[in-house]
Amino acid sequence: GQNIDQPTEMTATEGAIVQINCTYQTSGFNGLFWYQQHAGEAPTFLSYNVLDGLEEKGRFSSFLSRSKGYSYLLLKELQMKDSASYLCAVRGGYNTDKLIFGTGTRLQVFP
Amino acid sequence: EAGVTQFPSHSVIEKGQTVTLRCDPISGHDNLYWYRRVMGKEIKFLLHFVKESKQDESGMPNNRFLAERTGGTYSTLKVQPAELEDSGVYFCASSQDQGFSGYTFGSGTRLTVV
Numbered sequence: 001g002q003n004i005d006q007p008t009e010m011t012a013t014e015g016a017i018v019q020i021n022c023t024y025q026t027s028g029f030n031g032l033f034w035y036q037q038h039a040g041e042a043p044t045f046l047s048y049n050v051l052d053g054l055e056e057k058g059r060f061s062s063f064l065s066r067s068k069g070y071s072y073l074l075l076k077e078l079q080m081k082d083s084a085s086y087l088c089a090v091r092g093g094y095n096t097d098k099l100i101f102g103t104g105t106r107l108q109v110f111p
Numbered sequence: 112e113a114g115v116t117q118f119p120s121h122s123v124i125e126k127g128q129t130v131t132l133r134c135d136p137i138s139g140h141d142n143l144y145w146y147r148r149v150m151g152k153e154i155k156f157l158l159h160f161v162k163e164s165k166q167d168e169s170g171m172p173n174n175r176f177l178a179e180r181t182g183g184t185y186s187t188l189k190v191q192p193a194e195l196e197d198s199g200v201y202f203c204a205s206s207q208d209q210g211f212s213g214y215t216f217g218s219g220t221r222l223t224v225v
Contacts, residue, residue: 004153033213042115043154043202045213087154097142098156098167099214 002026004102006088011108012078020073020105022088033099034062034073035087043087046073075107083109113137115217117203123223129191132220136185136205142166143186144206144214145178149199157201160186193224 003025012018024032031050035043049055049064049071061074075082085106089099116135124130136143145157157176158168162183171178175194180186190197200221204214 035216040218042216042218045215048213089154096167097159098144098170099146099154100156101146101154103153 006102031091033089117217132188134203140205144204146202
C-alpha cells in the first residue's frame with residue numbers, strides 16, 4: 001500500500017532549529033515535496049527532492065534518502081510566522097503525476 | 112502572476128443537493144489537479160487534467176462526482192447528489208511541467224453537507 005508518516009504536532013521556540021521527519025512506503029517514487037500550509041490558506045511549495053542528499057533554500061533545507069524511504073525538513077532561525085502545518089508528499093511513480101500526502105505536521109512556534 | 116483561484120471559498124448545502132466548484136489555474140498551466148481533504152485525514156488525489164483531457168481520474172470516489180475542463184482553461188467539479196461524507200476541503204492545483212518545478216495550489220473550497 002501507500003503510506004506517508006509524519007509527526008502530528010511539534011513545538012519549538014523562536015530562533016531555534018526544528019526538524020520534521022517524514023517516512024514513506026510507496027509502490028513507486030518520483031520525487032518528494034514539502035509544502036507549508038497556514039490555516040485556511042493554500043499549501044505553499046517549499047522544496048522538491050528527487051535525488052539523495054540535502055537541498056538548501058534560505059532558512060529551509062530538505063533531505064532525502066531513497067534507500068531508507070526517509071526525508072526531513074529542517075527549519076532554522078524559527079520565526080513566529082513559521083507556525084503552520086507542514087505537508088510531506090510523494091509523487092508515486094514515473095507513470096503518474098499524483099501526489100500522495102501525509103497527514104501533515106502542525107508546528108507551533110512560541111516566543 | 113495570479114495564483115490558482117477557487118470559488119466559492121465556502122459552501123454549505125443539504126444532502127441531496129448539487130454543488131459545483133470552480134478552479135481557475137495559473138494562465139498557461141496545462142496540468143490541473145483536484146484533491147480533497149476530509150476532516151482529520153490526509154489530502155487525497157481526485158483527478159488530473161492535461162488541457163481538456165482527463166489524464167488520470169483514479170481518485171474520483173464515485174459517479175456522483177463529475178469534473179470538466181472544457182477549453183482547457185478553468186475546471187469545474189460537480190457533486191450530484193451530495194452526501195454527508197462529501198464534506199471536506201477541495202483543493203485545486205496546477206503546474207506547467209507536470210510538477211517538476213512544483214505544483215501551485217489554490218486556497219480550497221470548504222464544502223459542508225448537512
